[in-house]
Amino acid sequence: MRCILTVALVALCCTPAFLQDFNHYKTVQSQGPVPKDFTDRSAAKYAQELTNLSRDKEETRREHRGRKKFYLESTFNLDEFLGSGNVLFNDEISVYTNSVLQEVLKPYPAIQSKLRVYTVKSPVTNAFTTNNGIIFINLGLLARLENEAQLAFVLGHEATHYEKKHVINSYVNNVVIEQSRDYRKLSSSDKEFAKSSYSRELETEADLGAIDIYTKSAYSKDSVGSIFDVLRNGDHPIFWTRFDKRTLESGRYIFPDTLVATSVKSTYPQEDDDDALSTHPDVRKRKRVVARKFRDGGPGDLYRVSKTGFEKVRKMARFELCRLYLLEHLYFDALALATSLQEQDPTSVFLKETVAKALYGLAKAKLAEDEYQRQENWASTEAYLAEFFNRQTAYETSVTAMRELNKCLEAEPDNKEISLMLNDLIRSLAAEQEDLEESFVRTASEKDVPELEYPYTQYAFLDFKDSNKFFDRFDKQIAIVRKEIAEDKKISRKKKKVKVKEKPLEVNKVVVVNPIYKKIDVRKKQRVRHIEAEEVLLDIDEKIGVAAGKLDLSSEVINPNNLTSGSIRTMQSNSILNDWIDEQMRSEKLQVSSIYNEITALADSYKTDHFVWMGGVTVTRKRRGKVWLVLASAAVPPAAPLLIPLVFTPKGRNLYFSLVFNVRTQALEVLDVRGMSVRDNANILQSNIYYTLLKLKKTKVKV
Amino acid sequence: MRLCCLTLFILGALSSQAQVPGFLGKRFTVFLDANPSPAIFAQSTSNKLMVDLEGETHAATTNQFAFNTRPQVTVEYQFFKRHSIGLSYNRLSFGTTRGYYRSEPVEGQEYSYEYDSDVVRGDAFGVHLKFYYSTTVAPIGYYQTLSVYYSRVNTFDDKKSSTRQFRDDFKYPTVTMQLGRQSMPLKNLLVRAGFEMGWTFVPSNFLTENNGDWSAQEFSGYKVHQGLMGYYFFNLTLGVGYVLF
Numbered sequence: 001m002r003c004i005l006t007v008a009l010v011a012l013c014c015t016p017a018f019l020q021d022f023n024h025y026k027t028v029q030s031q032g033p034v035p036k037d038f039t040d041r042s043a044a045k046y047a048q049e050l051t052n053l054s055r056d057k058e059e060t061r062r063e064h065r066g067r068k069k070f071y072l073e074s075t076f077n078l079d080e081f082l083g084s085g086n087v088l089f090n091d092e093i094s095v096y097t098n099s100v101l102q103e104v105l106k107p108y109p110a111i112q113s114k115l116r117v118y119t120v121k122s123p124v125t126n127a128f129t130t131n132n133g134i135i136f137i138n139l140g141l142l143a144r145l146e147n148e149a150q151l152a153f154v155l156g157h158e159a160t161h162y163e164k165k166h167v168i169n170s171y172v173n174n175v176v177i178e179q180s181r182d183y184r185k186l187s188s189s190d191k192e193f194a195k196s197s198y199s200r201e202l203e204t205e206a207d208l209g210a211i212d213i214y215t216k217s218a219y220s221k222d223s224v225g226s227i228f229d230v231l232r233n234g235d236h237p238i239f240w241t242r243f244d245k246r247t248l249e250s251g252r253y254i255f256p257d258t259l260v261a262t263s264v265k266s267t268y269p270q271e272d273d274d275d276a277l278s279t280h281p282d283v284r285k286r287k288r289v290v291a292r293k294f295r296d297g298g299p300g301d302l303y304r305v306s307k308t309g310f311e312k313v314r315k316m317a318r319f320e321l322c323r324l325y326l327l328e329h330l331y332f333d334a335l336a337l338a339t340s341l342q343e344q345d346p347t348s349v350f351l352k353e354t355v356a357k358a359l360y361g362l363a364k365a366k367l368a369e370d371e372y373q374r375q376e377n378w379a380s381t382e383a384y385l386a387e388f389f390n391r392q393t394a395y396e397t398s399v400t401a402m403r404e405l406n407k408c409l410e411a412e413p414d415n416k417e418i419s420l421m422l423n424d425l426i427r428s429l430a431a432e433q434e435d436l437e438e439s440f441v442r443t444a445s446e447k448d449v450p451e452l453e454y455p456y457t458q459y460a461f462l463d464f465k466d467s468n469k470f471f472d473r474f475d476k477q478i479a480i481v482r483k484e485i486a487e488d489k490k491i492s493r494k495k496k497k498v499k500v501k502e503k504p505l506e507v508n509k510v511v512v513v514n515p516i517y518k519k520i521d522v523r524k525k526q527r528v529r530h531i532e533a534e535e536v537l538l539d540i541d542e543k544i545g546v547a548a549g550k551l552d553l554s555s556e557v558i559n560p561n562n563l564t565s566g567s568i569r570t571m572q573s574n575s576i577l578n579d580w581i582d583e584q585m586r587s588e589k590l591q592v593s594s595i596y597n598e599i600t601a602l603a604d605s606y607k608t609d610h611f612v613w614m615g616g617v618t619v620t621r622k623r624r625g626k627v628w629l630v631l632a633s634a635a636v637p638p639a640a641p642l643l644i645p646l647v648f649t650p651k652g653r654n655l656y657f658s659l660v661f662n663v664r665t666q667a668l669e670v671l672d673v674r675g676m677s678v679r680d681n682a683n684i685l686q687s688n689i690y691y692t693l694l695k696l697k698k699t700k701v702k703v
Numbered sequence: 704m705r706l707c708c709l710t711l712f713i714l715g716a717l718s719s720q721a722q723v724p725g726f727l728g729k730r731f732t733v734f735l736d737a738n739p740s741p742a743i744f745a746q747s748t749s750n751k752l753m754v755d756l757e758g759e760t761h762a763a764t765t766n767q768f769a770f771n772t773r774p775q776v777t778v779e780y781q782f783f784k785r786h787s788i789g790l791s792y793n794r795l796s797f798g799t800t801r802g803y804y805r806s807e808p809v810e811g812q813e814y815s816y817e818y819d820s821d822v823v824r825g826d827a828f829g830v831h832l833k834f835y836y837s838t839t840v841a842p843i844g845y846y847q848t849l850s851v852y853y854s855r856v857n858t859f860d861d862k863k864s865s866t867r868q869f870r871d872d873f874k875y876p877t878v879t880m881q882l883g884r885q886s887m888p889l890k891n892l893l894v895r896a897g898f899e900m901g902w903t904f905v906p907s908n909f910l911t912e913n914n915g916d917w918s919a920q921e922f923s924g925y926k927v928h929q930g931l932m933g934y935y936f937f938n939l940t941l942g943v944g945y946v947l948f
Contacts, residue, residue: 550728636741637768642896642939676838677845683726683887687840690727691784697722 025319025350027598028119029572032090033565035116037134041538041561042079043531045132046072066175069526070131070168076530078130083514083560085571085578087136088119096313097137097151099305101159104152107216111163117155121575123324123333125234129158131167139324141230142317143238147302148310149219150227153210156217160209166202203280204289211293220300228287236268237378238318239336241343243385248400252459259391264383315341322354326361326594327583332375332389334358336382349411353418356408357594359401360421364591366394367428398429399457410465417596424592426477431485437478442471502700505669509554509608510660510693513577515540516615519680523622523650536685537561543682547690551697556606576602580663581613590666599663610669614658614692618680623651652679658692670696724784726842729946732893734777736942738793742769744933746798748862750820771797771934775942779833785841787833789848795825795856799930801868802919816919821868823930825856827877842893842946848881852935854903858927873927877903877935885944893944901935 049071059067081087088094097117105112114133123140130136135158145151161167214224245255280286303310318341325334338354345351365373375386389397405422409415430436439449441458449458464470517536519529541557548555558574580599593599603609626647633640653675660670672692678684723730742753751769773796779789801821808814831850835841855874857867883897905928914922 547727551722637770639741639939641739641941642898674838674840676840678843678884678886681886681888683890684840684843687726687843687887691724691840694722694724694728694784 022315022319022345022350023348025348027323027576027595028088028091028093028316028320029575030087030089030091030568032568034563034567034571035089036565037116037118037132038082038089038560038571039563039565039567042076042534045079046075046531049075049132060176062176062179063172066172067168069175070171072526072530073528074131074167074171076534078132078134082118083563083574085514085560085575086121088121088575089571091119093119093139093142093313093316096305096309097142097155099309100148100151101135101155103304104156104213104217104219105159108159108213111159115159115162121320121324121579123321123328123330125231127154127158129161129167131162131165133162135159135162139317139320140234142314143321144230144234145310145314146226146230147223148305148307149224149300149302150230151310152217152219152304153214153224153227156210156213157206159213160206161202164202164205164209166206170199170202200281204286207281207286207289211290215293218300218304220302221294222300223302224294225287225291228283228290232283233268237333237336237382238321239340239380239382239385241340242381243339243388245388247339247342248404251463252456253403253462254456255388256456259388259396261384261387261391264387265379268379319350322351323595326354326357327579327586329361329365329583329586331358331362331365331373332378332386335362335389336385339385349408352404352411353408353415356401356404356418357421359397359404360425361591361594362389363394363398363401363425364428364589366392366397367432368589369394370588393454395429395433396454396457398425399454399460401425402429403460406461406464406470415597416600417592417594420592420596422473423477426474427481430478430481437475442467501703503703505610505696505699505701507553507608507610507696509556509606510548510610510612510696511606511608512544512555512557512559512612512614513581514558514560514574514613515544517685518615518617519620520618521620521650523620534561536682539682540685540689543686543689547686547693550690551693553693553697573602573606577611581661584661584666593666596666603663609662609664610660610696611663612658612660612692612696614656614689616654616656616680616685616688618652618654620650620652620679623647623649650679651677653677654680654684656685656688656692658688660692660696669699669701723781724841725781726887726891726946729891729948730781731947732779732781732787732842732944733947734775734779734893734895734942734944736773736775736777736895736940738773738775738899738938738940738942739770740773740934740936740938742766742771742797744936745771745930746800746820747771748796748798748822750798771938773934773938777831777942777944779842779944781841785835785837785839787835787841789831789833791829791831791850791852793827793829793852793854795823795827795854795931795934796862797823797930797934799823799858799923799926801858801926802917802922804919808918816922821858821860821923822862822864823856823858823927824862825854825872827852827854829853831881842885842944843887845884846882846897848879848883848899850877850879850881850899850901852877852879852901854931856927856931858923869924869927873905873924873931875903875905875928875931877901877931879935881940883940891946893946895940895942895944897940899938899940901937903932903935905929905932 050068053067053071094117097119101115101117102112105115115135116133117135117137119142120136120138122138124138125140125144127135127137127141135155137154141154142151215221245260249255318337322334322338322341325331325337334354335358338351338358342348342351362373374390376390378386392400402422402425405418405425408418409422412418433439439452439458440461441449444462452458461467461470515537517533517540519533519536520527521529537559538561541559541562544555544557558570558577560570560574563570576595576598580593580595583593583595623646629643629647633643656674656676658670658672659668661667662669670692672695674688676684722728742751746752747769748771751764751766753765753767753769755765773793775791775793777789777791779787781787799821801819802816803819804814804816829850829852831848833846833848836845839845853874853876855872857869857872859866859868879899879901881897881899883895885893885895887893909925909929914925917925
């Protein structure tokens with residue numbers, strides 16, 4: 001088995017898709033045939049689970065119902081997660097983690113064959129498992145691991161969760177607790193305690209199981225305890241170097257010493273070890289248990305599958321984290337990680353761009369006076385970096401960002417994303433500062449600019465390869481802003497409506513991304529109607545096609561509910577689009593996306609810039625006042641045909657929404673939200689889809 | 704010529720690629736409505752009143768289940784996202800009471816007349832504007848209609864009689880307002896339910912004068928006015944429709 005996996009790993013690494021160039025790093029994507037976990041219908045999976053569901057003699061009826069509910073909820077929620085675009089499969093990272101899983105579970109062939117690992121694009125330091133044998137491992141955890149042995153221990157821990165059926169047992173336990181007679185009388189903290197104590201028991205059991213698995217493996221027993229340090233520091237930034245302001249300086253552009261902190265908090269505050277309300281036991285307790293077990297160490301290797309494989313995968317995870325931090329607007333984390341990675345890859349264009357993009361995001365946030373962008377909780381060496389940018393004003397950070405962006409642009413003149421960011425930042429700053437164009441020395445021979453609040457900034461743009469080119473752009477962007485401000489003033493002075501020239505959008509094709517449909521019936525015990533909703537989603541591609549056809553539009557649907565093993569492009573696109581829309585929803589003001597180049601490349605491949613996110617929620621509830629309807633029918637019999645049907649039909653309410661984005665301009669072209677007090681059916685859904693696309697077709701934009 | 708124009712219009716509409724509002728771009732709808740109205744203000748053709756508001760039923764009897772209907776065919780054209788215009792044709796029928804003399808009254812002497820039940824029949828043409836509420840996806844959802852009808856009725860001895868009892872027809876305009884909801888249980892099939900209130904511009908003698916001062920002919924005429932007004936005053940809307948093209 002190991003042999004096969006090693007060959008597969010080598011073969012996959014040789015595939016062009018896997019040849020990762022860290023200089024021009026490209027985001028990791030799912031590859032190959034889509035696994036059955038993604039393609040099988042949720043309803044079919046649930047039906048299969050039900051056929052396997054037998055009632056134990058010792059099991060109470062409540063527990064049995066809890067198990068049934070668990071299968072329903074977990075199957076559909078898991079599939080929703082798999083289709084979210086955040087889960088990677090057959091990629092280099094997942095292939096490697098799977099081979100480590102196979103290695104550590106070698107003595108347990110029964111479990112080995114049932115488990116598989118997928119990578120999750122999340123910066124959170126975590127891994128988790130599901131009842132059907134999927135282990136999810138976050139990039140945030142992989143990026144922090146020190147060696148393969150630690151990964152093997154984590155996977156052993158998750159395998160124990162699977163083997164001991166912890167997920168379902170925990171769920172059923174919670175259901176039983178919630179349905180117990182005394183539950184309602186408990187305070188909220190007592191409720192938490194009741195649930196979390198069982199969860200901690202399971203975690204301890206999983207640790208012990210992992211110890212057993214690990215003991216039988218060929219991995220080194222010496223360093224495994226340090227995995228708990230990784231978990232304990234999971235919330236801290238990944239930073240292993242020293243921040244040196246000189247990396248951002250050049251020529252006469254020297255930061256004043258006042259920006260550099262002389263002292264910072266040396267360590268992070270020790271957390272209280274009271275884990276009473278936590279789902280996991282305190283890390284120190286867990287570490288003690290493992291340390292006791294492996295006190296004498298033992299033979300074994302830190303790397304069984306591949307040391308270079310581990311290091312490459314960890315590096316990829318760290319590069320991916322740079323991207324994720326930017327998408328999540330965690331600019332300080334992105335700066336810290338990219339700065340550290342630059343130690344190993346000083347020439348990496350990707351890392352330089354990450355720094356520039358992080359500074360751009362930080363500058364935009366500061367210009368928008370976003371207080372949340374201050375990073376005051378860091379300690380140790382990373383705190384110097386945080387303090388430096390905390391002390392900079394919005395103006396200073398903007399100038400620093402413009403410098404870094406322009407440097408990136410000089411290295412890669414065709415980089416559209418960086419070019420747009422630079423233009424946007426110049427315009428944003430010009431809107432804030434009236435004399436911006438006069439605030440910088442343009443040639444080495446030019447006199448200093450007098451009376452500047454931050455004199456060092458005037459030299460920021462002197463030492464570019466081609467300063468004239470930068471200043472051409474600079475002046476052009478400022479001129480645009482000045483013109484816009486003048487026009488706005490003119491309009492407000494005249495106080496009358498000015499006719500704006502408009503033209504139709506001229507949309508010829510749309511791509512509908514991951515349509516959502518939720519059905520809730522409050523009359524039923526199982527309120528969320530997963531199976532019915534899935535049926536609607538399976539048919540939605542056809543409905544979109546019909547509506548688009550009527551409007552002379554061509555359409556494509558990226559629907560994770562309708563996948564086949566060959567739908568790899570759908571999954572790859574879904575992943576990028578999901579990242580992009582998440583970032584858009586996070587941005588309060590328009591700013592250039594940190595994955596602008598990726599999204600425009602995707603738009604080019606689909607031959608359209610118009611992407612639609614649409615969905616619907618339908619709620620069915622009991623009709624109240626039925627007695628009054630009957631009485632009214634008796635009092636006014638001719639009204640009976642109108643009133644009596646209401647007695648027998650429930651009340652329905654729907655909410656439909658659609659957002660159409662032009663991913664190239666990042667403009668929200670159509671926002672269509674409609675609440676309807678009618679019971680939902682296929683025709684209403686069809687009509688709503690049609691109206692959204694019609695609205696898009698009729699939308700006009702300023703010339 | 705008219706048929707030719709209509710055919711060309713229909714063929715053109717069917718062959719064009721719709722980029723317009725409506726159900727999947729279909730804007731032309733035909734409806735059949737029953738419009739049942741409780742026989743409170745106008746007695747039914749079977750000469751039944753739901754309640755006797757005036758305290759004297761004359762020739763009519765009371766029945767709690769008495770109601771009138773106004774069968775209606777409507778064609779509607781949705782010209783904006785939430786606006787439609789329509790034409791309708793109604794068949795009107797309700798009951799009335801006719802006054803007649805057993806013997807010719809002599810001038811200067813007191814006289815009285817007898818009552819007999821008659822049927823009012825006729826038809827009406829209407830035009831309406833329909834406004835769908837903002838939360839709809841027309842033609843599905845809640846709507847409001849403003850209509851103008853032109854009604855033409857006469858009285859007959861019974862439901863089947865074809866002899867008009869008045870030399871001239873009664874011709875009056877009516878304005879109505881309808882509130883309702885349309886749903887689409889099957890593709891292209893619409894069902895609607897709601898209510899309609901209307902005012903017919905008939906002479907208001909029956910509201911201001913005492914019927915003791917009227918002659919038998921005046922009584923018969925004013926009773927038709929009263930019936931026509933009551934017929935439109937309030938009715939329910941129940942109909943089925945089909946989205947044609």
